[in-house]
Amino acid sequence: MQQHFTFNQRLSIDLPTIQKDWEALTSIEQQQILVHWETVRGKIPDRIKNIESIINRKQEELSNESDFETSCKLNHEIAELASQINELWLWFRTDQEVTLKGHF
Template sequence: MHQHFTFNQRLSIDLPTIKKDWEAFSSIEQQQILVHWETIRGKIPDRIKSIEVLINRKQEELSNESDFETSCKLNHEIAELASQINELWLWFRTGQDVTLKGHY
């Protein structure tokens, strides 16, 4: 099953890497892939919450920072973390579409 997923370092989750048409999989394989994806997808909100905690810490640091270069670095880190959250939500929502299609 794990051959259909690859760990994404930036997002810290496995992402689907399906290398053939969905219809080429048997219905059992499709179901196994969907179940595995649902397990991963179910962890996305927790991953987002942990990133939000990091953002809040960095925003606190930023509000107390007087050094311009350090402030720029913190702003960049916050933007990167926010980008990760955005991408995780996209994967979470994409999963809903795949799951709904997979059950019909």
């Protein structure tokens, strides 16, 4: 399965990296890929929840921060985390129909 997925450090999940056309894979390989993807996909809401709690902590820090440079740094970190959430939602919405066509 490792050959069809690569761990994405930024998102902390495996992402599909299928090198062949979907039709070139055996039905067993296709099924294994789909099962693994659904397992990964099922963990995305928990990952998002975790990131949201980090954002909340950083927003609390920001509301108590008086140093401009530190405030800018916190804003940048919050924006990066929000970007990760957006990307995770995009991957989560990748449904099985798209998956079956091999559009990763």
